[in-house]
Amino acid sequence: MRQTFAIGIGGAAGQGVATPGDIFAKIFSRRGLHLNAYNAYQSIIRGGHTFLTIRAGPEKVTNMGDCIDLLIPLNQDSMNRHLGLLSAGSACIYNADTIKPGAAGNCVQLCPLPVSKLADITRNKVAQNTLAIGAGLNMMGISFQALESVLTEQFKKKGEAVVTENVGIARAGYDHAAPRFKPFAWPLPMTENRYAVLSGNIAMAMGGAAAGVKFYCAYPMSPSTGVLHWMAAHARKAGIMVRQVEDEIGVVNMAIGAAHAGVRAMCATSGGGFALMSEGLGMSAMMETPVVVIDCQRAGPSTGVPTKTEQGDLWQMLGAAFGDYPRIIASPLDIGDCFKIIPEMFNLVDRFQCPGMVLCDLLLSEGRLSVDPKDLGFTPGIDRGELITRANGTPSGPGISGDYKRYKITESGISPRAIPGVPGHVHTAATDEHDEDGVLISDEFTNTVKRRAMMEKRMRKVTGIEAAIPPPALWGPRNADVTLIGWGSTSGVIEEACEILSEQGISANQLQIRWLVPLHGEAIVEILKGARHTIIVENNYSGQFARYLRSESSYVPNGYIRKYDGEPFMPHHIVEAVKEQLTGKTTLSVPAHEIMV
Amino acid sequence: MATSLAAPKQLALADLKGKVDPDWCPGCGDFGVLAAVEKALVELQIPNHNVVTISGIGCSSNFPGFINTYGMHTLHGRALAVATGVKLANHDLTVLVTGGDGDGFGIGGNHFVHTMRRNVDLLYIVMDNQIYGLTTGQTSPTSRIGMKTKSMPFGNIEAPVNPISLALAAGATFVARGFSGEQKQLIELIKQGIEHKGFSFLDVFSPCVTYNHDNTYQWFRPRVKKLEDDTAYDPTNWLAAMEKSLLWGDEIPIGIFFERTDILTLHGAEPVLNKGPLVHGDTRIPPDVARSFIEELM
Numbered sequence: 001m002r003q004t005f006a007i008g009i010g011g012a013a014g015q016g017v018a019t020p021g022d023i024f025a026k027i028f029s030r031r032g033l034h035l036n037a038y039n040a041y042q043s044i045i046r047g048g049h050t051f052l053t054i055r056a057g058p059e060k061v062t063n064m065g066d067c068i069d070l071l072i073p074l075n076q077d078s079m080n081r082h083l084g085l086l087s088a089g090s091a092c093i094y095n096a097d098t099i100k101p102g103a104a105g106n107c108v109q110l111c112p113l114p115v116s117k118l119a120d121i122t123r124n125k126v127a128q129n130t131l132a133i134g135a136g137l138n139m140m141g142i143s144f145q146a147l148e149s150v151l152t153e154q155f156k157k158k159g160e161a162v163v164t165e166n167v168g169i170a171r172a173g174y175d176h177a178a179p180r181f182k183p184f185a186w187p188l189p190m191t192e193n194r195y196a197v198l199s200g201n202i203a204m205a206m207g208g209a210a211a212g213v214k215f216y217c218a219y220p221m222s223p224s225t226g227v228l229h230w231m232a233a234h235a236r237k238a239g240i241m242v243r244q245v246e247d248e249i250g251v252v253n254m255a256i257g258a259a260h261a262g263v264r265a266m267c268a269t270s271g272g273g274f275a276l277m278s279e280g281l282g283m284s285a286m287m288e289t290p291v292v293v294i295d296c297q298r299a300g301p302s303t304g305v306p307t308k309t310e311q312g313d314l315w316q317m318l319g320a321a322f323g324d325y326p327r328i329i330a331s332p333l334d335i336g337d338c339f340k341i342i343p344e345m346f347n348l349v350d351r352f353q354c355p356g357m358v359l360c361d362l363l364l365s366e367g368r369l370s371v372d373p374k375d376l377g378f379t380p381g382i383d384r385g386e387l388i389t390r391a392n393g394t395p396s397g398p399g400i401s402g403d404y405k406r407y408k409i410t411e412s413g414i415s416p417r418a419i420p421g422v423p424g425h426v427h428t429a430a431t432d433e434h435d436e437d438g439v440l441i442s443d444e445f446t447n448t449v450k451r452r453a454m455m456e457k458r459m460r461k462v463t464g465i466e467a468a469i470p471p472p473a474l475w476g477p478r479n480a481d482v483t484l485i486g487w488g489s490t491s492g493v494i495e496e497a498c499e500i501l502s503e504q505g506i507s508a509n510q511l512q513i514r515w516l517v518p519l520h521g522e523a524i525v526e527i528l529k530g531a532r533h534t535i536i537v538e539n540n541y542s543g544q545f546a547r548y549l550r551s552e553s554s555y556v557p558n559g560y561i562r563k564y565d566g567e568p569f570m571p572h573h574i575v576e577a578v579k580e581q582l583t584g585k586t587t588l589s590v591p592a593h594e595i596m597v
Numbered sequence: 598m599a600t601s602l603a604a605p606k607q608l609a610l611a612d613l614k615g616k617v618d619p620d621w622c623p624g625c626g627d628f629g630v631l632a633a634v635e636k637a638l639v640e641l642q643i644p645n646h647n648v649v650t651i652s653g654i655g656c657s658s659n660f661p662g663f664i665n666t667y668g669m670h671t672l673h674g675r676a677l678a679v680a681t682g683v684k685l686a687n688h689d690l691t692v693l694v695t696g697g698d699g700d701g702f703g704i705g706g707n708h709f710v711h712t713m714r715r716n717v718d719l720l721y722i723v724m725d726n727q728i729y730g731l732t733t734g735q736t737s738p739t740s741r742i743g744m745k746t747k748s749m750p751f752g753n754i755e756a757p758v759n760p761i762s763l764a765l766a767a768g769a770t771f772v773a774r775g776f777s778g779e780q781k782q783l784i785e786l787i788k789q790g791i792e793h794k795g796f797s798f799l800d801v802f803s804p805c806v807t808y809n810h811d812n813t814y815q816w817f818r819p820r821v822k823k824l825e826d827d828t829a830y831d832p833t834n835w836l837a838a839m840e841k842s843l844l845w846g847d848e849i850p851i852g853i854f855f856e857r858t859d860i861l862t863l864h865g866a867e868p869v870l871n872k873g874p875l876v877h878g879d880t881r882i883p884p885d886v887a888r889s890f891i892e893e894l895m
Contacts, residue, residue: 206890214875246710259682430662
């Protein structure tokens with residue numbers, strides 16, 4: 001079992017849940033600890049209930065885990081919702097002036113803070129938060145110095161007086177805890193490592209910058225807006241043109257326009273915005289202009305649950321835009337992968353001149369993870385494919401337009417792409433069916449021979465894409481009792497569920513799918529051929545991946561674990577479902593989310 | 598070929614001839630617009646490889662296929678969004694957007710308004726025939742009240758949009774109207790629209806001889822009055838332009854309603870483009886900048 005420590009901070013939106021979260025995250029990452037943070041929140045700016053989980057440990061922390069070691073409820077509501085879920089060895093620090101604890105479980109330490117005695121609450125409205133941070137860090141065995149330096153950084157913009165005041169309050173909390181509260185049994189270690197802490201949205205935005213994206217545009221939509229925010233804030237330093245557009249239809253068309261003119265262009269949205277982009281993706285395919293679109297999935301359909309996670313957009317993406325065309329769909333496995341997957345996707349779409357779609361979700365987009373800075377390299381390989389620019393484009397023949405054929409029929413299906421401005425390569429790119437030279441008159445697109453040749457030319461690119469994408473691999477022991485199959489963001493939680501199962505005597509391995517289209521169906525069947533018991537785990541109602549896998553390979557697993565309540569899986573959800581299924585009780589488990597957030 | 602390097606070839610009308618001839622109905626107003634655009638480009642001597650003609654969908658939107666410049670035949674209503682992306686990626690290009698009234702004011706209405714307020718530096722020519730042609734004759738956003746079409750057989754009951762007033766209200770910095778039957782003026786309007794730094798809107802009466810029997814050449818000819826013939830008219834006066842835009846009936850003004858040059862274009866206002874077009878810039882983020890991005894997260 002990996003050693004971890006989890007803090008849960010609950011309160012109303014606007015009560016300042018985020019700041020203590022940031023402070024803990026900074027202290028943990030500077031101690032060289034890995035961390036994973038997930039914020040369960042509501043679509044409300046003030047009020048409601050927000051619950052932030054930060055889980056840290058010396059090894060990689062792949063998900064929010066099953067239990068909270070330290071609960072900090074900032075209001076009565078949070079106390080009521082979460083205290084009962086604490087288990088032995090954990091503690092709850094709370095403002096004794098305003099919050100009454102309910103019945104706590106055995107060996108749960110209640111740590112009341114006399115807030116009005118320890119701080120001047122008329123001056124500092126969030127004194128209870130700062131006191132709790134101080135008390136908590138004392139109980140974790142972390143020096144006050146670590147907190148002092150982070151607080152100084154946090155408040156230095158507001159001036160010396162604010163820094164002094166906050167450090168003083170934190171100190172009062174720290175000193176109050178020392179003689180009164182029992183330290184945690186396991187003091188947080190320190191390592192020499194240093195990590196960057198970032199969200200999936202920041203990772204994808206930075207991945208775009210690393211890939212050489214020069215044009216980014218978007219319409220704000222949760223949970224994708226973080227990509228826009230990073231891009232906008234860093235646009236001038238990174239030399240990226242960033243635009244906020246009137247709607248997602250405009251977004252995808254603008255991005256394709258920029259891509260057509262020769263730059264790498266990207267946009268991000270959520271399911272509703274992606275629906276509006278659908279026709280544009282068909283244009284990208286027909287004009288053979290590469291573009292990368294990110295969909296940060298949230299619970300649907302329609303406006304759905306804007307602040308909750310789901311893996312419910314797979315079939316929308318599989319069917320986006322009408323007609324058959326080559327497309328590439330990938331789903332990042334964790335926040336570090338959100339960074340890596342973008343340059344990979346751009347190299348593919350540039351080579352194969354087709355749309356690329358990244359299927360992310362709220363869990364990764366808005367969650368935070370510690371990532372080794374070495375894994376955030378800004379010099380990935382860049383392959384622009386067969387691109388004719390001013391630099392390499394020479395007039396290809398006599399006359400002003402030359403004999404260049406934009407949609408030349410080739411064995412690979414890839415036709416060298418000239419960008420506007422290059423002499424000798426003048427052509428028209430059309431969304432109507434067209435001939436090799438781009439001509440779109442009715443006589444041509446009702447010509448069955450030419451239509452068939454162009455369809456086959458475009459679709460031949462699929463063979464090349466398949467060869468460029470590696471098949472998935474099985475992780476964990478061979479001949480396991482159970483094989484868990486997941487895709488995208490469930491990677492980390494399934495990994496931990498496998499470890500827990502193994503500790504409990506059930507050997508488990510994992511097949512996690514990153515590339516969804518093209519899907520290496522035959523390779524997957526080959527891997528699963530020898531599996532004893534297979535279960536597909538996904539965050540949606542209908543088993544979208546299970547249905548897709550069956551349609552591509554005829555493969556039917558032994559069972560399914562699904563969750564569609566808006567919250568991500570916790571490891572025990574999967575562990576208990578696997579045990580239930582191995583006894584033959586059911587083939588479909590839908591774990592209940594015990595925490596009301 | 599050495600001679601072509603020494604003395605660049607002059608752009609001639611023949612160079613702009615598309616790979617295929619237009620398939621518009623004989624007598625269609627769009628022929629006149631195509632001819633005027635070609636003549637304007639020759640007069641301005643803009644090399645055709647530096648021009649991108651971008652359209653949506655519809656009869657007039659087949660335009661890019663009939664002229665030998667770089668072209669994009671995009672989606673119905675989306676030409677302006679695509680054109681904005683093209684211009685921002687390479688602002689050295691001359692961007693022409695062509696389309697019809699249904700494409701621009703109906704399905705593309707949202708992009709029309711926002712592209713104008715952004716002052717994207719391009720010329721948008723709407724071949725306005727007050728009817729849907731390629732779908733065989735339905736009411737358009739500029740069809741008059743009472744007009745009978747296949748989709749409104751008992752007569753249109755919806756008020757038409759006034760493209761000139763709308764463009765003025767949305768902040769277009771060059772607003773003009775032409776008539777396919779007034780070639781000389783149309784060529785001048787296109788030239789000035791291309792040379793204007795900012796969003797140029799040119800609404801052109803381009804009669805549909807097949808489906809619109811109300812707004813014909815014969816109907817327009819006695820009504821159109823050139824604004825430049827009125828020496829008292831000041832096209833820098835926005836309020837006067839707005840007032841003029843409301844004239845319709847026996848007298849319909851054509852010419853430049855409004856022009857202002859004191860507002861930055863979108864690409865001119867964006868510091869990221871100070872060093873030149875994006876498409877010619879460095880792909881890599883400088884190492885020190887990349888480092889600073891990561892350090893922010895530590």
